[in-house]
Amino acid sequence: MDRKKLVNESIDYIMQHLDGELSFDTVAAHFYISKYHFSRIFKEETGESVYSFIKRCKVDQSAIDMKLNPMKAITDIGLDYGYSASNYSSIFRKHHNTSPSVFRQSIPTQSMSVPFTPERVVHFKTAEEYDTHIEVQELNDLFVLYERFIGNYVEIEKHWYQL
Structure with a gap:
């Protein structure tokens, strides 16, 4: 498997298993690759260690859960992502520069302006409201082409047209 494909598939795997017992070792084992070799490849391709990537994704996903x-x-949200009560608050604060409780109150849960077009506002529903509208369908196979952006999303506007 080539390096980019391995990294992309490992990122997909990590994103699908964020709420489970996920570690650097389990990701490397899933792809039947030495954890040391995998660590080097992942760091070279993304600029971030596997451990840091998992930690960042868990904190980001927990922030979304907090809003939903x-x-x-x-x-409880921190525990869902494998953090102790005291550890979660300090990690969240380090990552988002604010406490979880201030973050929860900072952005209205019901709506948010759309990046790049702040005059447009998206209105959110609760997780329960989204669940009532979920419909599972079987679709024919599709060929999908995508480009994954690896990096800091704070500066995504600068990189948007490269995608």
Whole structure:
């Protein structure tokens, strides 16, 4: 398997298993590759270690969960992603430069302006409302071409047209 394909598939695997027992070792084992070799490839291709990537994705996903489940306790959300109550708050603060409780209150849960077109506003529903509209369908096979952006999404506007 070529390096880019390995990294892309490993990122997909990580994203699908964020809420489970996910570690650097389990990802490398899933792809039947030495963890040391995998670590070097991942770091060279993404500029970030596998451990840092997993940690960042878990914190980012927990922030989304926090917004979608406003009645769920912050400590429970942290526990869902493998953090202890005290550890989650400090990691979240380090990553987002604010505490989880301030973050939860900072952006209205019901709506948010669209990046690049701030005059447009997207309105959100609760997780329960989204669940009521989910329909599972079997589709014919499709050929999909995609480009994955690896890097800091804070600067995505600068890189948008490269995609």
